[in-house]
Amino acid sequence: MSAPAPILRMSGIGKQFPGVQALDGVDFRLLPGEIHALIGENGAGKSTLIKVLTGVHDIDAGEIELAGRKVVFASPLAAQQAGISTVYQEINLCANLPVAENIFIGREPRRLGRIHWKEMRRRAAELLTRLEIDIDVSAPLSSYSLAVQQMVAIARAVDIDARVLILDEPTSSLDAGEVAQLFRVMRRLRDEGIAILFVSHFLDQLYEISDRMTILRNGRLVGEYLTAELPQVELVAKMIGRELADLERLEGRPYAGEGKSAPLLEARGLGRAGMIEPFTLGIGEGEVVGLAGLLGSGRTEIARLLFGADHAGQGSVWIDGEQVGLRSPRAAVRHRIAFCPENRRAEGLIPGLTVRENLILALQAARGWTRPIPRSKQEELVEKYITALNIRPADPDQVIKNLSGGNQQKVMLARWLILQPRLLILDEPTRGIDVGAKAEIQRLVTELSDGGMAVLFISAELEEVLRLSHRVGVLRDRRLIAELDNDDDLTTGDLMETIASGAAS
Amino acid sequence: MSALLRHRLFWPGVVLAGLLLLNVLMTRNFLAIEIKDGHLYGSLVDIARFGAPLILVALGMTLVIATGGIDLSVGSVVAIAGALACLRIGDLNDQNSVGGVLAAVGISLGLAVLLGGWNGFLVAGAGIQPIIATLILMVAGRGLAQLISDGQIITINSGPYKLIGGGYWLTLPFGIIVVLVVLALTAFLTRRLALGLLIEAVGGNAEASRLSGIRARGLLVTVYAFCGLCAGIAGLMISSNVSSADGNNAGLWIELDAILAVVIGGTSLAGGRFSLGGTVLGALIIQTLTTTIYSIGVPPETTLLFKALVVTVVCLLQSPAFRAKVFHRRRRPSASSTASEGKVKVPA
Incomplete structure (x- = not known):
């Protein structure tokens, strides 16, 4: 397979946010007529790379070449006009408008200055037929499933003369049948010569649809691989950042309890x-x-x-x-049952309240508001858990948003441990x-x-x-x-x- | 001194003191309080007495705002409560019968609680944004008040009813006593019992509160119902004071004054921490301002402008960012922590 010249080439891309090097010397290329998966754990830099590519962020270092010419995108619109279209996870179309209008919004076919509705519907139907989607283009978009809405978004992107199509987690809210439908459309577009960048967390899907993969980790490039040549287990190791050979045995803890009886x-x-x-x-x-x-x-x-x-x-x-x-x-x-959620900031902390108030919250909620915990009891409990978990600063009246992440987490733990x-x-x-x-x-x-x-x-x-x-x-x-x-x-x-x-x- | 400066009621206190001082300079015997016929009289007493409905409405509003909501319908509830009470009393054979007046008061307060609970249901049960949910009753409530009073101003002549807004008890105006009782009750429920903590938790982070096992829905309905009750009592006071009910104009725009009082008192519109003392102070500032406008003879056509100017000054003084900009140069470095107090620290 002789590789054609890349339609898109990004080299040495660097992007810094306050306190974080989001991308560091990342190279990336896209060939026409391929589906290329961009892979990495959360925080690896996938979304930053996409945002840089689509003109949402500017770059601190490196350059982007599109079809052999160096480009700088000042805005998402500029990227779109250059032929880079993006379909995001959350579809940003107008669900209340008909399908045809969604496809042609902002560039409606006109005749004598007036919108030529019939022509618009005809062209929309034609476009969707090309993608093997058979729907009524005059029905509102909201009357179709998420998968169809996604494909309408893709149709719109493709019709704006896209040479590069970016699909950012398009399958995360689709069921198996809808995914298959989406993949059929993607393959068809690939065969027409469009370069598709595909992001997904589902390994099976990556292996099913992609031709090539680029793996990022901690803002750096791990490597570019042909999907057929990279076994899944190696992919996982590369994402997480450990080579299989390096893995050390860790001590397991035998379970002392009764086991599976009850x-x-x-x-x-x-x-x-x-x-x-x-x-x-x-x-x-x-x-x-x-x-x-x-x-x-x-x-x-x-x-x-x-x-x-x-x-x-x-x-x-x-x-x-x-x-x-x-x-x-x-x-x-x-x-x-107690639960310390993953997203401490959004689902755990009450940022404006003190350590003491955050700590007793679950217990107070369980008792109901008519049975307050006596102040002396509160102080005793808070004192006990601040000492036991080594929460610092050991000041019950400190507002919790001023504590470090680790100490906030300990307060969250203590909130539940109080309830035993x-x-x-x-x-x-x-x-x-x-x-x-x-x-x-x-x-x-x-x-x-x-x-x-x-x-x-x-x-x-x-x-x-x-x-x-x-x-x-x-x-x-x-x-x-x-x-x-x-x-x-x-x-x-x-x-x-x-x-x-x-x-x- | 710096502890005093940092106290969140410091600046509203300064403004209130400033307004009172202005009155002392402009009006003779402004501070004088005397007892005539066993009743307390004086300008200060008048401020408290005429401010009573606003303080009540603002108290309920404080709790609603602390949950992260807002209640625009309080003005309409004021009108409805007044109209219903006056209608019932007007229908009595003997308008001076204490039992009949109590029944009328009970029915209209019950309706006020129900209307507040309805707001709470829309917000907590149906998930409608508070500003929209209460806007419904704000608009429809005026119509309901008109319906109750049949489009007329109901005038009554009832001694017992007159007591609520215009009477005296133990030398004090009865309205002030009502305010003190409601204030004490609210403080007890929120600060002695744990209602305040749960309200602040829901307002601070609703999802985290739910995951901590707080039954936010019941809490919200309670808070909105309480706000309705406060507005209902205020409505009785207003209509009692003039012995009539005007469905159109009673309590008109009081929601805006109440929201203002809450904000001046240092409770954030974003929800979370609230201060009952601050709200009372805020309501007193607004009432004093109204009194001042009359006493120093600001031309009527510019009163709103004058009011807006004072409120702007209060809000600017309340803003940590503004204070940091204006006063920072003159402060010693040790006081600079005051300015950064209000900024959100975001640990990495």
Whole structure:
């Protein structure tokens, strides 16, 4: 296969945001007539690269060549006029307008100064037929499924004479049938010679559709590979940044409890369409169950269903052998389940309140507003947990937004520990905090489980999951695909292989 | 001294003191308070007495704003409560019967609570933005008040009813006593009991509050219903003071004064932390301002402009960013932390 000249070439791209080097010397190229996947974990620089390419951000270093000519895009409009079209995850069309108008908005065919409606509809229908989409172009866009809306957005992009089409996570809200439909359109456009840049977190989809991959990690280029030549397990290793050979064995922690006889909590066939396929998972007293998987694989979704933060569409939850309804976080708290969410800032902290108020919030909520916690009791509790978790500064009346991330996280933990939960769900409790606080939180998890608390531990760091868990559930593409006992033989390499291959090894 | 400067009620306090001083200079015996026939009289008493409805409405508004919402319908609720009470009393055979007046008061306050709860339902249950949800009742409520009073101004002549807004009890104007009772009750519910903490949590971060197990829906309905109750009491006071109910003009624009009072008192419109004391201070500033405008003889056609100017000054003084710009040069470095207090620190 003799490679044609690249339509797009980016070389040595650098982009700095305050305090962060988002992109550092990244090279990237796109060939006409190929589907090129851009891959990386969260924060790897994918979206920054796309924004630089589409003129949303300007670049600090490097240059962009389009069809052999050096270009500088001052705005998204300039990029679009040069032939680079983008379809974002959230479709930015006008759902209330007819399909045809959405396609031609801003460039309607005219006759004698008036919009030529008939011509517009004819051309829209023609365009969609070319993409093998058979819909009524005079119906409002909102009457069609998200997949069709996405394809209308693509049709619009293609019709503006696109040479480069960027699809940023187009499949994240589509079901399997819709994805297939989208892929058919993508293949057709590829065969017409358009270069397609495709971003997705779903490994299966990447392997199904892409011809070539570029992997980013921490704002740097890892490499460019032909999809057919890169096994999935190597891809995962490159994304996470460990070579298989380098992986060290970490100590597993044998589970001392009774084992599988009577789990404290059991989810049976619990699931919710579009979030997580039905799964069955049990957690025993004193057991730490880790969840491993890539971003978007359904880790957080499991946690939220078990806490009642989202409604489960199907399945049931059993506690102590009895079925319980977890319709709301409040109901979960009544069954002594606690949940530290992944996004501390948006879902955990009340930024304007003090450490003391944040700490007692869950307990006060459980008691209801008519039964205040006496001030002396509050101070005693707060004092106890500030000391126990080594929260600094040790000032209960400090406003919490002034604390460092690690200390905020400890306050979040303390908020739930006050309630003495039986099951503690931790979603990425150590992300974005410094090493010292991280070690303290890990030690705490071990101590809590030794004391009989069940812990569901979610982390993107496989080492951490392996170090703390007795058992590891592996997720991939919103499905719990394996449950592995953390015996002496389990390595992060095994986890990665399971994530990559989609089956227990 | 710096602790005093940093206190969030410092600047509103300065403004109120300034306004009072202006009055002392312009009006003879402004500060004089005397007892005539066992009743307290004086300009200061008048400010408190005429400010009572606004203070009440602003108290309810404070809690609503603390949840991150707003209630535009309070003015309409004022009109409805007044109209319904006057209608019921007007229908009595004996307008001076205490039982009949109590029943009328009870029914109109009940309706006010219901209307507030309706707002709360729209906001918490149906998920409508507070400004829109309460706008509905703001507009429709005027119509409801007109409907109740049949488009007329209902005039009554009832001694017991007159007491609420115009009477005296234990030498104090009855309205001031009502305000003190409601204020004490609110302070008890929010600060002694845990209602305040939960309100501030919901206003500070609604999703985090839900995930902490707070039943935000019930809380919001309660808060809006309380706001309705406060507006209802204010409505009774206003109509009682003039012994009539005017569905069109009673409580007109009071929602704006109430919101202003809350903001002047240092409660952020974004929700979260609230200050009942600040709100009372804010309402007193607005009432004093109104009194001042009359006493120093600002021409009627420029009163609104004058009011706007004073409010602008208060808001500028309240703004940490503005204070930092204007006063920073003259401060010693030790005081500079005052200026940065209001800025949001974003740790990386």
